[in-house]
Amino acid sequence: MAATGHNAAAEAKAQGTGLKVIAILAVLTLVEYAIAVTIGKGPMLVTLLTVAALAKTWLILQYFMHLPKLWNPDGGH
Amino acid sequence: MAVASAPAHAEHGHGSTHSRIPINRMGIWLFFFSDALLFAMLAASRFYLTGTERPHELNQALGLGITSVLLLSSLTAYRAETAFEHGNVAHGRAMLLATILMGAAFAIGVGFEWSIAHWVPSDPFGTAFFSMTGMHALHVVSGVLFLIVVYVRAGKGHFPVGNTWAVTSMVMYWHFVDVVWVFFYPTLYLV
Amino acid sequence: MRPLINALVLGIAGFAFGAGATGLFRVAVLGREWWSTDLSWSMGYPFALIGWVMGIGGWKYWGRGWFGLPVAPYETTGWRRYLDWNIDHKVIGIQYIVTFVVIFLLSGLTVLLVRLELMRAGMQILTEDQYNAAMSFHGITMVAVAVAILLGGFGNYVVPLMLGARDMAFPNLNSLSYWLTPPVAVLLLIAVAMGGWDSGWTAYPPLSVVNKSGQTLFNLAVFTFGLVSILGGINFIVTIAYERAAGLTWGRLPIFVWGALSASLISFFFTQGFAAALLMVLFDRVLDTSFFDFKNEGSALLYEHVFWFYSHPAVYVMVLPGFAIILEILAHFSRKPLFAYRWVVGAFLGIVALSGVVWAHHMFTSGMADYLHAPFLVLTEMISIPTGIIFLAGLGTIWAGKLWLRTPMLFALSVLFNFTIGGITGIFLADVPTDLHLHDTYFVVAHFHYTIVGGEIFALMAAVYYWFPKITGRMYNETLGKLHFWIMFIGFQLVFIPMFEVGVQGMNRRVADYPAEYNGLNTWITLAALFLGSSFVFFAWNMAMSWVRGPIAEANPWHARTLEWQTSSPPPIHNFDEDPVITGNPYDYGQPRAAAHARLGAAPAAGDSA
Ligand SMILES: [Cu+2]
Numbered sequence: 001m002a003a004t005g006h007n008a009a010a011e012a013k014a015q016g017t018g019l020k021v022i023a024i025l026a027v028l029t030l031v032e033y034a035i036a037v038t039i040g041k042g043p044m045l046v047t048l049l050t051v052a053a054l055a056k057t058w059l060i061l062q063y064f065m066h067l068p069k070l071w072n073p074d075g076g077h
Numbered sequence: 078m079a080v081a082s083a084p085a086h087a088e089h090g091h092g093s094t095h096s097r098i099p100i101n102r103m104g105i106w107l108f109f110f111s112d113a114l115l116f117a118m119l120a121a122s123r124f125y126l127t128g129t130e131r132p133h134e135l136n137q138a139l140g141l142g143i144t145s146v147l148l149l150s151s152l153t154a155y156r157a158e159t160a161f162e163h164g165n166v167a168h169g170r171a172m173l174l175a176t177i178l179m180g181a182a183f184a185i186g187v188g189f190e191w192s193i194a195h196w197v198p199s200d201p202f203g204t205a206f207f208s209m210t211g212m213h214a215l216h217v218v219s220g221v222l223f224l225i226v227v228y229v230r231a232g233k234g235h236f237p238v239g240n241t242w243a244v245t246s247m248v249m250y251w252h253f254v255d256v257v258w259v260f261f262y263p264t265l266y267l268v
Numbered sequence: 269m270r271p272l273i274n275a276l277v278l279g280i281a282g283f284a285f286g287a288g289a290t291g292l293f294r295v296a297v298l299g300r301e302w303w304s305t306d307l308s309w310s311m312g313y314p315f316a317l318i319g320w321v322m323g324i325g326g327w328k329y330w331g332r333g334w335f336g337l338p339v340a341p342y343e344t345t346g347w348r349r350y351l352d353w354n355i356d357h358k359v360i361g362i363q364y365i366v367t368f369v370v371i372f373l374l375s376g377l378t379v380l381l382v383r384l385e386l387m388r389a390g391m392q393i394l395t396e397d398q399y400n401a402a403m404s405f406h407g408i409t410m411v412a413v414a415v416a417i418l419l420g421g422f423g424n425y426v427v428p429l430m431l432g433a434r435d436m437a438f439p440n441l442n443s444l445s446y447w448l449t450p451p452v453a454v455l456l457l458i459a460v461a462m463g464g465w466d467s468g469w470t471a472y473p474p475l476s477v478v479n480k481s482g483q484t485l486f487n488l489a490v491f492t493f494g495l496v497s498i499l500g501g502i503n504f505i506v507t508i509a510y511e512r513a514a515g516l517t518w519g520r521l522p523i524f525v526w527g528a529l530s531a532s533l534i535s536f537f538f539t540q541g542f543a544a545a546l547l548m549v550l551f552d553r554v555l556d557t558s559f560f561d562f563k564n565e566g567s568a569l570l571y572e573h574v575f576w577f578y579s580h581p582a583v584y585v586m587v588l589p590g591f592a593i594i595l596e597i598l599a600h601f602s603r604k605p606l607f608a609y610r611w612v613v614g615a616f617l618g619i620v621a622l623s624g625v626v627w628a629h630h631m632f633t634s635g636m637a638d639y640l641h642a643p644f645l646v647l648t649e650m651i652s653i654p655t656g657i658i659f660l661a662g663l664g665t666i667w668a669g670k671l672w673l674r675t676p677m678l679f680a681l682s683v684l685f686n687f688t689i690g691g692i693t694g695i696f697l698a699d700v701p702t703d704l705h706l707h708d709t710y711f712v713v714a715h716f717h718y719t720i721v722g723g724e725i726f727a728l729m730a731a732v733y734y735w736f737p738k739i740t741g742r743m744y745n746e747t748l749g750k751l752h753f754w755i756m757f758i759g760f761q762l763v764f765i766p767m768f769e770v771g772v773q774g775m776n777r778r779v780a781d782y783p784a785e786y787n788g789l790n791t792w793i794t795l796a797a798l799f800l801g802s803s804f805v806f807f808a809w810n811m812a813m814s815w816v817r818g819p820i821a822e823a824n825p826w827h828a829r830t831l832e833w834q835t836s837s838p839p840p841i842h843n844f845d846e847d848p849v850i851t852g853n854p855y856d857y858g859q860p861r862a863a864a865h866a867r868l869g870a871a872p873a874a875g876d877s878a
């Protein structure tokens with residue numbers, strides 16, 4: 001079955017979302033690494049790393065794992 | 078379609094009255110939550126045993142490297158799922174293969190890290206390090222095996238549009254494994 | 269028998285593969301001996317488990333589907349279903365009930381051995397090692413029975429019926445959960461045959477890290493059982509969320525469904541604590557980590573935290589379904605609406621929430637930080653508020669009712685009596701000052717037997733007699749039932765009331781021997797325990813005989829309104845011949861204009877079913 005034009009557009013849009021999300025995830029990971037090597041050990045570092053990890057988790061849950069489909073089965077694209 | 082590819086649970090008679098997908102979806106999320114608690118216990122005991130101390134120097138380049146590979150494999154998994162949902166099987170399979178290879182690379186990276194580790198399991202950080210990475214690697218390896226099954230079945234045309242739950246659920250599992258590492262990486266390498 | 273033989277063969281093959289590969293690695297790479305009991309079992313067992321599950325039918329009926337291969341159809345009739353992989357929740361419910369009743373009786377016999385040894389000071393019939401093995405075996409098997417029999421057994425059988433569903437949400441997962449339990453029992457028996465383990469059911473390190481290899485088998489077994497619990501919990505949560513019949517709103521759910529849901533939430537949220545704790549002990553034993561090894565800066569206190577994080581909530585996995593069952597029975601047998609339904613639901617959910625923040629009340633003498641004492645004291649006492657609400661709802665339900673004193677009702681009423689004592693004595697253990705004296709004495713033993721046996725096992729017996737006609741299609745013998753009740757009820761009081769006293773006097777639990785000053789009370793307790801044990805002869809006889817040749821039961825012998833009684837006894841394969849529609853509340857007895865709880869099919873209701 002060949003993809004219809006509509007399908008192709010929707011697919012391209014969804015794949016675009018994935019690229020945006022991975023870009024932000026990559027930046028966050030690099031930021032994590034950078035702050036870990038620049039600011040020393042301590043509560044500040046732990047706090048910042050926690051915030052970054054939570055942000056990454058939210059992105060993956062929201063966009064990659066489609067968490068909202070859990071309560072809204074038809075939406076989410 | 079000749080090949081039986083009905084979802085594993087369709088046989089119990091409810092398939093006709095309502096869709097299995099929301100039920101399966103809730104089940105798998107509950108499983109993730111439950112499994113996450115096991116990882117959380119291990120991470121919590123790492124802080125309980127050694128506080129925020131990291132007594133050994135880890136190979137930071139390796140850590141960042143395997144973290145990036147795993148993160149990138151989440152993107153390819155996402156691309157695979159999206160492609161299958163839109164009937165783009167060829168691209169979906171290519172992306173699955175990429176995910177499998179990156180997953181294997183991650184597991185090899187962890188194995189290499191173990192082989193060069195200059196600490197032993199019996200010191201407190203070693204206790205946390207080996208049990209956390211080991212438990213996570215076990216999930217990565219099982220995820221790779223699941224994805225290989227999905228990859229092969231996809232090649233036989235088992236997942237046409239509208240019947241891609243097997244792909245979706247395994248991809249979700251893969252993302253879950255990645256999320257665990259999102260926490261384990263800073264816990265072990267950066268704190 | 270075929271599936272069982274397949275399962276055994278594949279299980280042993282799996283073990284040989286796992287242990288063999290490990291041995292090969294040890295010989296070839298590490299240059300050590302090929303067999304190391306702890307490690308070989310730890311590596312062989314997971315493969316044995318996989319082999320067992322595949323052999324019993326997990327591959328034939330389910331696993332093949334994962335690979336796109338056609339799966340075999342299930343047996344729908346005959347007793348062979350019970351020894352095979354089957355997805356019918358009624359089959360699985362009976363599998364659980366029978367398995368765990370057998371384990372219950374076996375474990376009860378074991379504890380009689382323990383009691384006979386404790387009859388007098390000094391060692392008479394057992395060695396210290398055998399005593400430890402028997403006591404530990406009794407502990408863990410009874411915990412397993414208590415966790416699984418109400419939820420796994422009656423929950424499985426009754427909840428889908430009460431929901432008007434055809435089955436559980438994940439029938440194959442359900443079968444998997446059940447078939448993971450026989451290996452648990454087998455492993456524990458092998459552990460006993462290997463000389464047992466001496467760390468009780470709690471497996472505290474440092475002992476559990478250094479003792480003999482029975483401990484490893486214990487850890488593997490109980491870890492598996494944790495998996496059963498979690499998978500079962502997930503299945504119930506999704507079932508109750510998705511498989512309710514038309515019109516069955518949350519406010520119309522029978523209270524047993526709420527009890528099953530609450531217990532499932534707890535096993536789902538907390539079982540990982542026990543699993544993690546056991547896993548860490550296993551790592552310490554076989555992988556040389558040091559979670560709990562103080563020589564290497566490990567911490568045995570860490571274990572207690574992780575362990576009790578589950579094991580306190582676990583008591584609510586045991587008693588919440590028990591409470592729910594007795595509330596069901598009290599309403600049906602008093603012919604009155606359940607008193608304060610909404611408050612009870614709130615209380616159940618309140619207990620789910622509170623159960624997760626009280627665990628350290630088991631650790632007041634452990635040496636944990638002093639500042640933790642007050643908060644855990646206060647939080648623990650707070651649990652008596654929802655528990656009290658449930659209790660008052662029971663009293664309010666029977667208040668001014670016309671009590672129909674059949675065997676299930678007698679057992680239900682006795683739970684109210686027993687749990688009063690169990691609850692009140694709990695206060696002395698939750699309060700730090702009294703607990704410092706009572707900790708690890710027989711007062712604790714008496715207290716938790718009053719809550720778990722008095723609260724749950726009596727409710728279990730109520731459930732057995734109540735649903736016996738539904739499950740077997742036959743009626744039990746009322747005289748034998750009442751005889752069982754009165755001997756069990758009186759024997760239970762005679763055993764455990766003196767146990768409080770011997771505890772207050774300072775006798776330590778878990779010890780095989782004691783100073784001769786405690787002789788008198790212990791002799792009494794042992795004699796009473798034999799009396800209590802004799803009640804189960806009547807129980808076992810009644811069950812076996814009635815199941816085979818009891819009088820045929822009606823569909824609804826109790827004239828109850830809930831849905832499971834509106835279908836035949838036993839129900840047909842898909843539970844209802846027509847899809848049920850829920851039109852009213854389950855407990856509206858004596859309300860002249862109340863709608864029936866349910867009607868079957870689209871036909872108009874044929875009148876009030878009450
Ligand atoms: Cu407790």
